[in-house]
Amino acid sequence: MTNLFRFNDNFLLRKEGKTISKVWENYQPELVFWNQKKVTNDLEKQVSGRALLFSEIASFYPKNDVIKKIIELKPIIVPGVVSIKHKHLKTMLSLVFRDIFTLKSEGICLRCGSTNVKEIECVRCSSYCLSCRDCFMTGESTSCTPLFLFSSKGENKNRKALLSLEFSLTKAQQRAYDMAVNFVKEKHYDKALVYAVCGAGKTETVFGAIKHVLDKGGKVLYATPRRDLVKELSERFQKAFIDTDMLTLYGGSESKYSRADLVMATTHQVMRYYSFFDLVVLDEVDAFPYKGSKRLPKLVYRAGKKDSQMIYITATPDKEFIKSKLELITVPSRFHKYPAPEPELVKGSFRLLDKENFLDKLINYLGFSELPKELTRFFIHYGGKKPIFVFVPAISLIEPVTNTLRHLYPNLVIESISSKDQKRDKKRDYFLKKKIDILVTTTIMERGVTVSGVQVVVLFCHHKIFESRTLIQIAGRVGRKKEEPQGEVLFIGEKITPSMKEAKKTIINMNREAKRLGFLDY
Ligand SMILES: [Zn+2]
Ligand SMILES: [Zn+2]
Incomplete structure (x- = not known):
């Protein structure tokens, strides 16, 4: 069956009676962009374990015999985009993604997994083609x-990877660390879930498993949807795995492709790998843009070899996912051994005033008939003493809330930050340096920010954007630092929603589990 898609069957290029040479001729305009500096002599080494468009291969192997050389390597060849009407659709899906699923779109990009494909008048083949609108910035599919999928060649050779941990693991981390090593040693399961409370030091728990796979000569991918996290983690990994060939890939990164044993990448960069890794670690799997997106996990999955193992790391796993067949590894306590702060749920009214009358009616701050006393106490207690995060569900609420707070607390430095904010990084920095007392924000700050001593209040918490997972992440901002391991979290909504209750319950349960296992000192 697979032979159908090999190049020498010409299946792809036979399209609508066009001859092979004619189609290849139409690639010529792109060859102008060949960058001579990147030329390689060892094509096989460059393409092994990767999924590449012809134009990408041509960019580092700009030789006349490139087509002949590609065919010699016997890649699987599929069209970059396949229509749902294609009679071999199912076979292609199972070949490329190892999964057959139904599509609601016109087609799917086999390169990046996007279903955002459109029919275009194609300059390459001068006919109508489906084109992927998601990955065209990096070469049009x-x-x-043709998209070429090259399996990685060669046996894994044993070697010794040096691992230097500059810190000691907590009991909770050590238990997870051992379980993860066991997971890759015993191979009873093909996937594991590291379910860690926010601030547990979850990354370190997989270092042992990674080392084990590297020792066996295997290749490891550490992928996360967050670019900032890739950058930060790559430094930590470089310090830990001193003598390992490492490659860091994210949008806008300097490093070019090279064969490496340990690859840190954003999930978008993963689309160029095929059947290459022995262990794939997927960190913050539920973070944007993963949420609701099915395509990126598919890409990460295909980057692994057929018999590879996967470790998912998250603080907020899907309930169904926990129940699936996998090795569950929990890290219920934070590295400083204090329990995670449990949120207080408050019911309060938020009838917002129109912007027009806003200043006139400031007396009705935020439209509250009066401020909930918990909120007043919160601001009086922490204002100017500890940094405060105020979360709101929408950008449109940022300005009125910020203005109200400024009016109420004129002595405090109150700023706002949103995804549309040009000065975002600067304000974030000021907040970290405690030059801002209160920072009003949307959920863009829900993860990845560690501010010492921060206290958190969520306004309009009844809003549907505040799912329990989001709320757990938000609550997880508090008490992360050893110097300030505790703090307060206030969820205020017009009603107490199931999400609010669930978030609180989850945090309480994790703390109980940590206590039961003797992981808490306080
Ligand atoms: Zn075309
Ligand atoms: Zn695409």
């Missing part, structure tokens, strides 16, 4: 563009 169309239904007349």
